[in-house]
Amino acid sequence: MAYKETFWMACDSTEQLRAEYGPFHTRGEAEREARKLGFGFLLRYEHMIGEKDDIQEVRCIFIELPSAPVLVRTNRKLHTRCATCGESSVHDESWRAEVWADIHEFEHSRHLVRLFEQTRAEGLKEIEDWRDTCA
Numbered sequence: 334m335a336y337k338e339t340f341w342m343a344c345d346s347t348e349q350l351r352a353e354y355g356p357f358h359t360r361g362e363a364e365r366e367a368r369k370l371g372f373g374f375l376l377r378y379e380h381m382i383g384e385k386d387d388i389q390e391v392r393c394i395f396i397e398l399p400s401a402p403v404l405v406r407t408n409r410k411l412h413t414r415c416a417t418c419g420e421s422s423v424h425d426e427s428w429r430a431e432v433w434a435d436i437h438e439f440e441h442s443r444h445l446v447r448l449f450e451q452t453r454a455e456g457l458k459e460i461e462d463w464r465d466t467c468a
C-alpha cells in the first residue's frame with residue numbers, strides 16, 4: 334500500500350540555490366534549528382511512497398517563519414474587572430493590578446474587583462482570593 338513520508342528542513346530562502354539543513358522529523362525541531370542558524374524558512378517535504386518503496390511523488394511546501402522570536406511573546410497579562418460595575422483594565426505587573434483595584438474599591442464603596450490572568454497557553458483564568466494572598 335502506498336504511504337506518505339513527511340520530513341522538515343530548515344532553509345535560508347525559497348530560491349533554487351538555497352542552503353538547507355536537516356532533515357528533521359518534526360516541525361518544532363526544524364524551527365529551532367532554523368532560528369539558531371538565522372534561517373527564515375522551513376521546507377516541508379512529502380514523499381509519496383509506492384508499493385515497492387519507490388518514491389512516486391515529491392511535494393514540498395515552503396513555510397515562512399514569523400520574524401519575531403516566539404519566546405518573547407509569552408508574557409502573561411493581568412486583567413482586572415469589577416464584578417459590580419464592570420469596569421476593567423489590563424496590567425503587565427501584579428502590583429499595578431492591585432493598585433488599580435485599591436483605587437477602584439476606594440472610589441466606589443462595596444465594589445468588588447476580580448483578577449484574571451491571561452496566558453497564551455491557557456487563555457483567561459480567574460485568580461481567586463488574590464487580594465488576601467497579596468496583603
Ligand SMILES: [Zn+2]
Nearest residue numbers: 415417418444
Ligand atoms: Zn466597580
